[in-house]
């Protein structure tokens with residue numbers, strides 16, 4: 001009779017291709033005999049194994065979350081509560097930051113444009129920069145700092161105080177009750193926050209160009225709006241959707257794998273913020289390349 | 298999706314049965330070849346020092362952890378083979394009182410106690426009346442609207458017990474219910490557990506590092522008619538003995554299994570150390 005561990009593995013492997021792949025790679029690296037590798041190689045192999053295992057667990061959580069987001073029961077009230085927490089709660093921060101980012105963009109570009117006598121281009125440059133790039137990234141990073149960390153630390157404390165186990169003991173699936181509402185809420189709210197950041201950023205830019213470049217409202221807004229093609233708007237909407245998935249799933253992932261008491265909660269929170277921020281920025285590069293390729297104006 | 302089980306035990310089949318259960322975390326083996334069983338109506342006291350694996354054992358018994366090998370049979374079902382969805386459903390037969398209570402701190406006492414009922418979308422009146430009944434049982438009705446942060450350690454345990462018994466599960470696990478409490482409060486909690494055992498006939502596993510808990514449970518019964526806790530030998534209907542057994546865990550293995558009387562008589566130096 002196979003033992004419990006291998007029986008479980010078979011079940012899981014059948015269900016998730018990702019799991020199988022990561023597991024096989026981890027086993028393969030461990031097949032190299034211990035004696036024939038220098039210490040540094042062992043260290044590297046160990047690190048790669050750990051990374052693969054983390055990636056495997058993360059993909060499993062994502063697959064699980066998607067599966068559970070499309071099947072009942074869906075915790076509607078919890079999702080609304082999270083939307084309020086993430087969306088309404090982040091609004092002041094997004095408004096302030098968006099406004100000043102827009103303003104500073106004009107301040108930085110104004111002198112160059114004045115040199116080339118192309119002041120009228122200000123609106124266009126600011127609009128493109130904000131909608132395509134800065135709006136999504138700034139909103140993404142701000143929400144990572146505020147809500148990615150909150151998600152990780154809240155779930156983390158629930159894990160270390162056995163509240164997550166208590167939930168399972170009471171017959172409720174923590175992925176459905178805790179993860180899905182947070183992912184859905186972020187998914188709905190971040191694109192909206194990004195749009196608000198874009199708008200308020202443009203407004204900040206307008207105020208500055210009104211007073212430093214003496215541009216009229218019609219000059220600025222005509223330029224800004226006409227420069228935006230459909231592709232730019234699509235790019236500006238797809239990015240926050242992807243960022244929302246990254247931020248919320250990474251926050252939940254690190255929160256749920258917390259161990260080691262309150263110190264562990266701190267560690268999880270740090271990991272969630274660092275990993276999510278870096279992932280947002282790296283993914284942004286590839287996403288920009290991809291989307292510019294498809295929607296080149 | 299639902300697992301069809303009855304609350305009745307299969308005759309001859311113990312309600313809880315561990316068969317050569319082993320579990321390790323990384324390199325450290327926490328339990329090795331643990332086997333024991335508990336009959337219907339029995340209270341099994343799991344005695345062990347801090348870090349001996351009591352919590353891990355209870356979590357295995359609820360399917361919250363999976364063993365590396367062995368079988369965990371609860372009411373004739375092997376939890377090791379069950380999928381998590383089915384386990385979630387199966388756990389309605391099990392009440393779990395966690396070590397520090399594990400109350401949801403974002404929810405009020407009433408919301409904590411009614412958690413399971415609300416998940417099953419019971420009607421509001423039913424929820425309210427059952428929550429009050431459950432809280433009255435643990436003498437915490439006055440805290441209906443409070444939040445866990447406003448409660449003392451002993452009160453939190455009692456609310457946690459109320460939450461575990463709301464659906465009247467036939468099996469209840471208590472994880473160190475008296476740890477960190479003063480003797481008087483500990484006694485209140487033990488009396489509560491006695492009442493639950495003798496009124497509802499629940500089968501339970503109780504993890505503790507205090508041998509007094511084992512004697513408290515073995516030597517006293519709750520008499521529903523008079524509503525009092527009586528020593529077993531004073532019962533009018535002859536010897537109304539409490540079905541309480543002890544299991545001592547040491548170095549990841551079962552070190553001793555038997556009645557409290559055997560434990561008392563034991564000459565073993567390690568067990569004597571527990572008794573002193």
Ligand SMILES: Nc1ncnc2c1ncn2[C@@H]1O[C@H](COP(=O)(O)OP(=O)(O)OP(=O)(O)O)[C@@H](O)[C@H]1O
Nearest residue numbers: 322327345346347348349350351352353354473506
């Ligand atoms: N999730 C886990 N990951 C790694 N190790 C664990 C985990 N859970 C428990 N352990 C280890 O298993 C051992 C037993 O832990 P357990 O919590 O069961 O002890 P205990 O008997 O309940 O102790 P206490 O009386 O202090 O509550 C400990 O050494 C602990 O470090």
Ligand SMILES: [Mg+2]
Nearest residue numbers: 351352396473
């Ligand atoms: Mg414990």
